[in-house]
Amino acid sequence: MAVAYVVVGGGIVQLASAVFPAWELPNWTLRLTIVLLLIGFPLALVLAWAFDVTPQGIRTTPALAPATSPELAQSHRRRNISLLVSLGLLVSALAGFFLLPRADATRMEKSIAVLPFQNFSDKQENAFFADGIQDDILTNLSKIGDLKVISRTSVMAYRGTSKSVRQIGKELGVATLLEGSVRHEGNRVRVNVQLINAENDQHLWAEDYDRDLTDVFAIQTDLAQKIARELQAQLSPSERAQMTQKPTENGEAYLAFVEAHNLHASVEDRAKLKQAQQLYERAIELDPKFTLALASLSILHSWIFHSFEPNEAEREQARQGLPNDSQVYLVIGAIQRR
Structure with missing residues (x-):
């Protein structure tokens, strides 16, 4: 027995x-x-x-x-x-x-930290786009319940660091690190990434993507799925379905959203928050069904109301703008992790 x-x-x-x-x-x-x-x-x-x-x-x-x-x-x-x-x-x-x-x-x-991506664009003002790609990849990986993903706030401290891969991995408590670079010129995007074993500093694999701007979501989905396979993380059907959803088909709307999302992180800078508001509105104007932009704009109005302008107009915009969609909660979580 x-x-x-x-x-x-x-x-x-x-x-x-x-x-x-x-x-x-x-x-x-x-x-x-x-x-x-x-x-x-x-x-x-x-x-x-x-x-x-x-x-x-x-x-x-x-x-x-x-x-x-x-x-x-x-x-x-x-x-x-x-x-x-x-x-x-x-x-x-x-x-x-x-x-x-x-x-x-x-x-x-089954743990990973997505380090800040390098901006290789000719125009340095496009640095926000590299941050946006990193943030979107991190958000996609966070959808995998079987994978431990370090928050954006923690990894941004390692931008331009001279610390070794082993030291970063030990400090963050992860087994792997994702490094990358982004070059954005016109309607083309080139993304290069390397998945590194933090224990021995060995490259597990590397990928190089050269696509149209509208294919950036396919790059992010492909990366997340390849990382999950490499780390043997289990992907549920619902997690796989969430990854393949495109937030928008409009490349210009996506650029406006990414820049706004980057400015949105400056929660104490009222001028930058106003710029983010204008860019969110521009993204929604280009694609009225852009759920992530609608949700982010509503959250921004709510923040402005509670932090700077406690008037009825801001309160009403925060209430009316929030769409009834599961992606809303992903946006809220991503912003709170910052």
Whole structure:
């Protein structure tokens, strides 16, 4: 019975490792499953000693020799149960010592930080576009529940840093880093990225994209999916569907949105927030169905109302502009992570 418990328990752990991410269950559920199975092993050991499985069913294990007295038999029984429970706890503790760190290590391997992208455009004022590409890739990766992604606020501190890859990975607590560069000229976009193992500074893979501006969303989706495959992160159907959604088909509207989103990060600079407002409005004018721009503009009006202009006009614009769409919550989360 104890052997059967070990075999079945091992199968449950393997099945849970594959199924739990697909069901979008929290990461702690796998560790909880392992702990419960380990706690149950001493009980399985005692039951295996106390009972036998026979063709006639489950029967109490017969005594090997007649006891000299009921008191002595009871004493031997208590001693044997104590020994079995102690042995079971020892085995469970040893198994947990090896299994639980492996579960945490697997989680550690599925971790990434997207470092600030370099701007290789001839016009330095296009730097906002490189930041926008980095931010969009980070947001796409954040949609993968099986992947640990470091926030934009934390990674922006490493812009232009001279620290080594190993040091950055250790400070951020991630196994991999994504570095990249962006060149935007006219209607063309060139994006170069490298996925690096933070432990040994080795390149896992590199990609070079040269596309039209309208294909930038395809680049971001392709990158996120390739990173997920490389890190063996499970993608649920809903996560995959979210990645393939294009926020807009209008390249000019996207540029206006990216620049506005970058200015929106300056939450204490009223002039920049006003510029962001104008750019959001420009993006919406070019594409009235641009949900992300609508949501961001509504959030911006709400911030301006609470921080600078507590008047009814700003309040009403914040209320009316917020669309009823799941992408809204992604925008709110992205802005709050800043």
